[in-house]
Amino acid sequence: MTDAPTWAAPCADGPIDARVRVPGSKSLTNRWLVLALLADGPSTLRHPLRSDDTLRMVGALRALGAEVDDQDPQAWVVRPPEGGPRGGVDVDCGQAGTVMRFVPPVAALADGPVRFDGHPSARARPVGPVLRALADIGVAVRETGTGTLPFEVVGPLRAAGGRTPHVRIDASASSQFVSALLLAGAAYPAGLRLEHTGTALPSLPHIEMTLDVLAEVGVHVDRPDPRSWLVPPGRVRAFDVAVEPDLSSAAPFLALAAATGGRVLVPGWPERTTQPGDRMREVLASVGARTEATPEGLLATGAPGGRLSGVDLDLAEVGELTPVVAALCALADSPSRLRGVAHLRGHETDRLAALAAELGRLGARAQELPDGLAIGPGDLVGARVRTYHDHRMVMFGAVVGAVVPGVVLEDPGAAGKTYPGFDLAWERAVGPAAGVGAG
Structure with a gap:
């Protein structure tokens, strides 16, 4: 047990219907x-x-x-x-x-x-x-460690x-x-x-x-x-650009539609993008949900009753989606395997170890693999979930908590690393005000 602030993740009482504008990438x-x-x-x-x-x-x-x-x-x-x-x-x-x-x-x-x-x-x-x-x-x-902080870089390059x-x-x-x-x-x-x-x-x-x-x-x-x-030498031109919405930050809200059998609209979804988060559309299709590009943005719709199928996915190119995808796998009706993400051991925390531990705490069957996770359905229960100072672990716990009552997350502020106010946006999406928008 820690002294970190906690957040009781809101649990949806049925299919949600929300409009969520996510911040920039x-x-x-x-x-x-x-x-x-x-x-x-x-x-x-x-x-x-x-x-x-x-x-x-x-x-x-x-x-x-x-x-x-x-x-x-x-x-x-x-x-x-x-x-x-x-x-x-x-x-x-x-x-x-x-x-x-x-x-x-x-x-x-x-x-x-x-x-x-x-x-x-x-x-x-x-x-x-x-x-x-x-x-x-x-x-x-000049290093004091072995390829890690702290270190010193001494310029200028000649x-x-x-x-x-x-x-x-x-x-x-x-x-x-x-x-x-x-x-x-x-x-x-x-x-x-x-x-x-x-x-x-x-x-x-x-x-x-x-x-x-x-x-x-x-x-x-x-x-x-x-x-x-x-890379040839040359000047870098000054610019004036608009930053796209962060599609990885949209992932938990799209997963919310799938998990509850509801609908979530994300305005401003780009027609063309290099963001890996765009692959969340394929993930949703594989678990039984669907997405549709509309004039207003991307609309995600879950299957009736929030039914989710287990998957076998290679997430090597979209490792940042793994925690949210793992949450959907825990809620699925058949086993799943997530592959190609051994590099997640070197993120804010060892995400594979963290996910396996917290999935087990919630009642799912989870096993670390050399390059990923095997996740099986279980009798999920509310629990206090550690987030390891990791923004993606907050998003993982929020998705599970939208379906499983009694999920309490430690240190929800960790989400501020990429999404300040995530907990408030999530409460609006899951709660009674979801129909008028969030974020």
Whole structure:
């Protein structure tokens, strides 16, 4: 038992009917912020996500000398520092994986040392491949651990005879290692050639997202082969962009429709997107629900009675959906297997171990597999669910609690990492006011 605040997850008394407008994408907001730091003039982000993770990135930009005007929640303006990022500063990463991985390659351009540290739980998350890549191209890196926080990056990076550096990294643990180097590569004196040397590369859609935003600012990355990327040196154009809604944050609300046999409309769902959360539509189809693109947004509809079928899914490219999908599997009428997500052991917590433990606490049958989970139906009961400082675990518990009475979540505020006010939006969706909207 801990002293963390608790939240009694609301239980639906029948099929819900809700309209939920989710906040902006964290993944896109933080990618745009990094590029704004490197741009050739002021940039504007419209409808950005304001959350723990994105405010950590804003703090990193300010530490490196950028001016960030975020007073208008609908439009942030970033003015990059004249002469490039400044050194002699500290960056607090909090729990933000994108900060601890995306910012060090930018810090390599600073005019002095940049020190990185974060939340104690973040000190177990791997950053080593990025740090070794920087060392390979001549950047001094000082570590007190072994590829984890805290560490120091000492710039500035110097051109090595005008040759494009060829960096080989194993990004099997996180696609963010690749994205981190791609985002900064155009600002390097001779660009960068990057090669993935490991086996599977998880979350490929996130790399496509990175390539997409780079193209929008005039950085066109070549692909010599499927495992390599060549970033030419050049300017990063200043921009004015609208950030898409966060489709991964929409996932628990879509799951709510499936679990209760109800309906949820998410306005603003993009027609074309690189966000992995878009795959939630396929997940819902596999468990017996359906989705429909309407003029107002994406409409999810559950089967009558909230009937859910067990599934066998490879979630390697959409690992962030695993906790919500696991919640649906616990409510299904047949066994499920979730595969391809061994890399989730290195997130805010070991998500596979956490999910197995909390599913068991709720009465489901759950077994960790080398690369995922086996989940079988059981007699589910209300219980106090630990969330491990992990926003996705809050969303997992909320979905189960919408069907199983008596689910109490520890530390619901952890959801603020990507969705501030998630618990309030969830209560509106599940409760009596659902019909007039939420979020």
